[in-house]
Amino acid sequence: MDFSWLPQPRFVPIPRAFYSLESDGPFERCLQCDTELLTSGRPYLIERVFRGAEPIIEYALCEACVEKAQQELSQESREAVARYLSERIDFAARIEHIRSLQDVADEDLDAESWFDHCAVSGQSAADSRERQIAAWCQGSQMRIDHALPLMLAGPALEELQAVLSEKTRGWMNDFVSDNFGMPPEFCDEPDIRPILL
Numbered sequence: 001m002d003f004s005w006l007p008q009p010r011f012v013p014i015p016r017a018f019y020s021l022e023s024d025g026p027f028e029r030c031l032q033c034d035t036e037l038l039t040s041g042r043p044y045l046i047e048r049v050f051r052g053a054e055p056i057i058e059y060a061l062c063e064a065c066v067e068k069a070q071q072e073l074s075q076e077s078r079e080a081v082a083r084y085l086s087e088r089i090d091f092a093a094r095i096e097h098i099r100s101l102q103d104v105a106d107e108d109l110d111a112e113s114w115f116d117h118c119a120v121s122g123q124s125a126a127d128s129r130e131r132q133i134a135a136w137c138q139g140s141q142m143r144i145d146h147a148l149p150l151m152l153a154g155p156a157l158e159e160l161q162a163v164l165s166e167k168t169r170g171w172m173n174d175f176v177s178d179n180f181g182m183p184p185e186f187c188d189e190p191d192i193r194p195i196l197l
Helices: 063-072 075-088 091-100 154-162 166-180
Strands: 010-013 043-051 054-062 130-138 141-144 150-153
Touching: 043 063, 054 063, 054 166, 063 166, 075 154, 075 166, 130 154, 150 154
Parallel strands: none
Antiparallel strands: 010 141, 043 054, 043 130, 130 141, 130 150
16 A cells, blocks of 8 residues: 655654653563664554553553564454544544644654544543553654554543454453453453554
């Protein structure tokens, strides 16, 4: 598929909202393969899950591990998630917003505006009991493009979880349990499953 018509992504320093709670700085290693992230040059995904102001799950996965994880999801779920997001997020508006920033200097760019409201409902982060944020990064920079970074909150999370197949929900529960040691009753809560792999 040809995406050459899309505006060029912007790169800005990773905002504190995407810092690791453990190190109080950028994520340094891939959760799955332990690849070094800040100097390897490999793109990586950061996802953080919040309940109120507290992050309850956070991780970074290198691009190769994201691709492997996506293969674990059922084809039905991948298609359903793509359909859900394409029907509910105004990607045309996001593309126009990127175009409008072409002449804005990096230091004047408000990166947090991309994830301070739910991309589906518009609900603010401050008013969200549960929310998840995700971004692609490379080195110490966060990529801003038509898709990420973004935040999903409350009802949007529940709706998105509802379109997943049983196979995919099972894999995601195992991912949370295996990597974060959470008991099954936590894994059954839709707001703590990773959603953007």
